[in-house]
Amino acid sequence: SPRGAPPDAHSVEHLPHGGPLLHRLLPACATLPSLRALHARLLAHGLLRALRARTKLLSCYSALGDLASARRVLDETPRPDAYTYRVALGWHASAGRHAEAVALHRGMRRRCPEAQDDVVLLSLALKASVRSADFRYGRRLHCDAVKAGGADGFVMNCLVDMYAKAGDLENARKVFDRILSRNVVSWTSMLSGCLQNGFAEEGLALFNEMREERVLPSEHTMASVLTACTMLGSLHQGRWVHGSVIKHGMVFNPFVTAVMLDMYVKCGEVEDARRLFDELGFVDLVLWTTMIVGYTQNGSPLDALLLFADKKFVRIVPNSVTIATVLSASAQLRNLSLGRLIHGMSVKLGVVEKDVVMNALVDMYAKCKAVSEANGIFGRISNKDVVTWNSLIAGYVENDMGNEALMLFSQMRVQGSSPDAISVVNALSACVCLGDLLIGKCFHTYAIKRAFLSNIYVNTALLNLYNKCADLPSAQRVFSEMNDRNSVTWGAMIGGYGMQGDSAGSIDLFNEMLKDNIQPNEVVFTSILSTCSHTGMVSVGKKCFESMAQYFNITPSMKHYACMVDVLSRAGNLEEALDFIQKMPMQADISVWGAFLHGCKLHSRLEFGEEAINRMMVPHPDTPAFYVLMSNLYTSYGRWDKSLAIRRSMQERGLVKLPGCSSVGLENG
Numbered sequence: 001s002p003r004g005a006p007p008d009a010h011s012v013e014h015l016p017h018g019g020p021l022l023h024r025l026l027p028a029c030a031t032l033p034s035l036r037a038l039h040a041r042l043l044a045h046g047l048l049r050a051l052r053a054r055t056k057l058l059s060c061y062s063a064l065g066d067l068a069s070a071r072r073v074l075d076e077t078p079r080p081d082a083y084t085y086r087v088a089l090g091w092h093a094s095a096g097r098h099a100e101a102v103a104l105h106r107g108m109r110r111r112c113p114e115a116q117d118d119v120v121l122l123s124l125a126l127k128a129s130v131r132s133a134d135f136r137y138g139r140r141l142h143c144d145a146v147k148a149g150g151a152d153g154f155v156m157n158c159l160v161d162m163y164a165k166a167g168d169l170e171n172a173r174k175v176f177d178r179i180l181s182r183n184v185v186s187w188t189s190m191l192s193g194c195l196q197n198g199f200a201e202e203g204l205a206l207f208n209e210m211r212e213e214r215v216l217p218s219e220h221t222m223a224s225v226l227t228a229c230t231m232l233g234s235l236h237q238g239r240w241v242h243g244s245v246i247k248h249g250m251v252f253n254p255f256v257t258a259v260m261l262d263m264y265v266k267c268g269e270v271e272d273a274r275r276l277f278d279e280l281g282f283v284d285l286v287l288w289t290t291m292i293v294g295y296t297q298n299g300s301p302l303d304a305l306l307l308f309a310d311k312k313f314v315r316i317v318p319n320s321v322t323i324a325t326v327l328s329a330s331a332q333l334r335n336l337s338l339g340r341l342i343h344g345m346s347v348k349l350g351v352v353e354k355d356v357v358m359n360a361l362v363d364m365y366a367k368c369k370a371v372s373e374a375n376g377i378f379g380r381i382s383n384k385d386v387v388t389w390n391s392l393i394a395g396y397v398e399n400d401m402g403n404e405a406l407m408l409f410s411q412m413r414v415q416g417s418s419p420d421a422i423s424v425v426n427a428l429s430a431c432v433c434l435g436d437l438l439i440g441k442c443f444h445t446y447a448i449k450r451a452f453l454s455n456i457y458v459n460t461a462l463l464n465l466y467n468k469c470a471d472l473p474s475a476q477r478v479f480s481e482m483n484d485r486n487s488v489t490w491g492a493m494i495g496g497y498g499m500q501g502d503s504a505g506s507i508d509l510f511n512e513m514l515k516d517n518i519q520p521n522e523v524v525f526t527s528i529l530s531t532c533s534h535t536g537m538v539s540v541g542k543k544c545f546e547s548m549a550q551y552f553n554i555t556p557s558m559k560h561y562a563c564m565v566d567v568l569s570r571a572g573n574l575e576e577a578l579d580f581i582q583k584m585p586m587q588a589d590i591s592v593w594g595a596f597l598h599g600c601k602l603h604s605r606l607e608f609g610e611e612a613i614n615r616m617m618v619p620h621p622d623t624p625a626f627y628v629l630m631s632n633l634y635t636s637y638g639r640w641d642k643s644l645a646i647r648r649s650m651q652e653r654g655l656v657k658l659p660g661c662s663s664v665g666l667e668n669g
Contacts, residue, residue, distance in 0.1 A: 366395020
């Protein structure tokens with residue numbers, strides 16, 4: 001072949017027989033055919049007797065991806081040494097063939113027992129045993145290290161990692177404590193082990209120990225510490241670690257920054273995450289996607305979509321996670337046309353067949369009430385996992401298709417998929433949809449059998465079922481048996497008392513919640529205010545409303561203002577209610593005015609109702625729902641002429657009442 005060109009299958013036959021020259025030519029073989037031809041020539045001329053030649057040949061086959069031939073070369077080698085096995089294990093590990101690497105090491109025990117003490121082989125075998133989850137063999141390797149008179153720091157670090165990944169944190173700590181000279185790898189391995197086993201607090205304590213020993217952290221250390229803060233939901237600690245990241249000059253490290261963004265996002269501080277994101281001098285796919293995910297998970301889908309569409313990032317090609325996230329944002333906005341647009345984009349990008357995208361498509365179409373399209377996507381998914389099934393079941397529930405949801409749950413079990421806690425939550429929600437307490441109790445029994453009652457979401461769904469089906473004793477029993485309660489579960493139980501007209505029970509439970517140092521959320525206050533409105537507890541309602549901002553740092557939403565207007569209006573305090581509306585920091589919407597008009601009707605104060613209608617019509621002359629409210633008010637007083645005139649006015653203006661815009665009713669009670 002020409003000078004400098006690698007040998008091929010044809011030219012190799014004309015090479016001279018000199019052994020050293022052939023051995024030098026081995027690495028020059030760029031293709032498997034040329035390597036096999038050279039291999040044959042070496043065999044024919046007896047030039048593979050030297051161990052180094054066989055090791056070189058093994059390495060060349062491995063480099064070209066033919067590990068089977070490499071394994072045959074090893075098996076045919078009469079007396080392989082530690083170096084030969086290092087090469088073989090190293091190539092198998094780099095190719096991700098970890099179970100085969102472990103098998104090679106097992107064979108080495110018999111063929112080359114003197115290599116058992118080799119530190120490099122021990123570390124390679126330990127890593128392979130971890131990645132193939134063969135922890136039993138990993139423990140055997142630990143015995144080898146002990147028999148050999150101990151192990152160096154590198155092997156000890158591998159042992160810490162092995163025990164941690166096996167879930168044996170006790171032995172991981174014992175090995176860690178025996179390392180005489182612990183470096184950053186030792187500390188990071190132990191810290192990561194704590195996190196992998198759910199011991200985030202211990203991980204942070206370990207980081208403090210590491211600082212006391214003046215060991216400088218690596219990027220992996222800082223990422224692990226930030227992950228611990230995320231697991232604990234500890235924003236204060238996270239901010240402190242952020243300062244440490246700046247101190248150690250890692251703030252522009254993409255890996256650390258991505259974990260830090262995730263920490264802020266998971267702790268609910270999206271604004272801080274965005275500030276960090278904007279301060280970076282670079283943005284890659286991971287950082288961009290992390291920020292989009294953060295907005296979506298924290299209920300800011302519009303911000304997620306604006307970031308996705310920002311021209312500054314037009315050169316970043318979205319991946320399957322990015323697309324799935326913006327589909328989720330479209331679903332939150334119930335924007336079907338946007339969802340279809342992103343569906344088309346996923347096809348162009350070639351990610352539409354990815355499981356995460358298919359599941360997001362099912363969820364998006366279902367939430368946007370395009371159930372037939374959700375079914376179509378669902379039918380195309382060949383390997384349906386539990387997330388796939390849950391997406392469509394939840395979609396059916398959202399569209400008030402309780403029977404279809406329960407049938408799909410049964411189909412899921414028939415086809416061999418094992419329902420998880422979220423599946424049970426969806427099934428219980430379907431029972432609420434149908435008002436079917438009996439089937440709901442069957443799912444309660446199923447949840448007990450599957451040990452799902454430790455899941456707070458399942459318990460909350462059970463509370464919702466029993467409360468909505470007027471079975472307060474069962475709801476009380478579920479609540480009392482819960483080991484873990486949060487503001488959502490407390491809110492559900494408080495709401496349950498309110499639904500049954502037990503205002504005293506609601507208030508008592510609210511006070512008990514505060515004694516347990518549980519911070520109430522917006523939903524809890526909605527439940528309390530609703531209870532106060534239906535039971536005439538005006539003073540309690542006022543105190544609760546005022547306490548939201550004063551004591552709990554919660555800004556009342558439109559829903560809270562509507563509840564408070566309802567409290568005042570139902571009690572006949574219409575002047576006060578109207579004054580309350582005028583002092584609102586935002587413009588009152590139809591829910592607020594509807595609550596007020598309901599009070600006007602209850603207390604036969606048509607003049608107040610007319611005044612309210614005139615006020616709300618000025619800023620909203622083209623809002624159909626307000627005309628409907630006005631018409632309904634006149635109808636309730638038998639003023640059919642005025643009601644008909646308003647309906648005609650709507651027709652003349654071309655105003656049509658949209659479905660789903662109905663206000664608080666004007667019926668009795």
